[in-house]
Amino acid sequence: MNPHELIKVYCVAGHPIKRKWRNQSGPKCYGRRFWFVLLSSLLLFIFHYLFLVSNNIGFSFSSISDSTTNDPNRKKNQNYLSTFKHSEIDSCSGRYIYIHDLPSKFNENVLKNCELATRATDRISMCTYVANLGLGPRIENSGGVLSENSWYSTNQFFLEVIFHNRMKKYECLTNDSSLAYAIYVPFYAGLDLRRYLWGFRTSMRDASGVDLVKWLLEKPEWKKMWGRDHFLVSGRISNDFRRQSDRNSNWGSKFRFLPESKNMSMLTIESGSWNNDFAIPYPTYFHPSTDGEVLQWQDRMRKQRRPYLFSFAGAARLRQKGSVRNEIITQCIASKTTCKLLDCNTVARECDDPVNLMKLFQSSVFCLQPRGDSFTRRSTFDSILAGCIPVFFHPKSAYSQYVWHLPKNHSKYSVFVSPSELRQGKVLINETLLQVSKDEELAMREEVIRLIPNIIYADPRSRLETTQDAFDLSVKGILEKIEKAKREIS
DSSP states (O other): OHHHHHHHHHSSOOOOOEEEEEEEEOOOSHHHHHHHHHHHHHHHHHHHHHHHHHSSSSOOOSOOHHHHHHHHHHHHHHHHHHHHIIIIOOTTTTEEEEEOOOGGGHHHHHHHTTGGGGGGGGOOOOGGTTTTTGOOOOOOOTSSSOOOBBOOOOGGGHHHHHHHHHTTOTTTTTGGGOOOEEEOOOOOOOHHHTTSSSSSOOOHHHHHHHHHHHHHHHHHHHHTTHHHTTTOOSSSOOGOOOOOOOTTTTTSSOGGGSSHHHHHHEEESSSSTTTTTTEEEOOSSSSOSHHHHHHHHHHHHHHHHOEEEEEEEEOOOOTTTOHHHHHHHHHHHHHHGEEEEEEETTTTTHOOHHHHHHHHHEEEEEEEEEOOOSSSTTTHHHHTTTTOEEESSSGTTTTOOOTTTSSGGGGTTOOOOOOOHHTTTOOHHHHHHHTOOHHHHHHHHHHHHTTTGOOOOOOTSOOOSSSSOOOHHHHHHHHHHHHHHHHHOO
């Protein structure tokens, strides 16, 4: 009952007031009952206001007993207000992420003992790439090939370190796991595995993964969805964690075949055919600190002079069944002035040099991207960064992989060449690419340049204001996946 209704009841004895307040001849309210009702209404209003404030800004009445706080109706009101607060006011609603504080043996100690991850055949120690929060050493004196800032000699296996350091600065982190929409597990799975891939028994390769699962099972966060809201990141391909048997001669670990691990999602540089594996871009050499650096680089790639129709950087795969690399190298050499080849069998050191690679890709209209040791290649993302249109020879090299970062319409940004027709001599790469009209070429290159923000990881020590990078799109993708899982469970 509002104050006007109260006045009607107590001042007019139940009869409606038809006259206006001015000059009305109805009964006047000077009695005690009127003032009692008016004062009571004001007190009720004040109490109701304080009740709302107490729930929204944490105000509490010390006189409220414990029995009152256990009242189910009170809890219902509190849950409603909490939901209102996080959905209507909080911009992080549905985006909160909680980071597990893992024992250091799962991440920090892996970096401290980085020499264990260095193979005898490696030309550069893996410890070199620990610098700058996993970005690696800064690239100096590029001879004008690169922009002045934000370029680093980044190793692809350090994606898990870069992602972890980016996640530490994520705008919607929470220390309260009950508010979290997703749980991030900062386990450096790829770098840990690399220490035991050669010359170790399978039990050593599996040890850290088994220990991690045991640790997670003891945490209350696990029981909320039994790991379906947990995710981790690796700089290795997903197949490296899906060893089929315990024979020491078999490659990789069985981490992703552990029953508990199957519930978690894993973001890797290459996914397989399993539901909980998701591909995210390889790290490139460019890690901008500002939106302006991204825009300047995109403009530079639009104006770049490209004297070669196509190029290829790589080595032959003589033992790889069905490889088209030999045919690609043969056709590139035969194309003479229209193709530029960087043969990594003869000039391996040049292929490890970011400046040489970027110079090659920047000078080319199309960049050939056959499968490497697996279906995908880091070179794909280096070429996109250079504004070079990628040419693929297998759908699993990109099209079925990076669904959060690359367009569904593959022809907008790439060319596909049938590998079987190439091996049979039915297709010539040079002729196929010359059939692309100038207008189509310009449109494709513009789309490739537009995609540059999607495939780069910004410097963890800064934050881009308006640009969504590969990290942002990856987080968005995993949150949407977890939301779907929650709907299925409920």
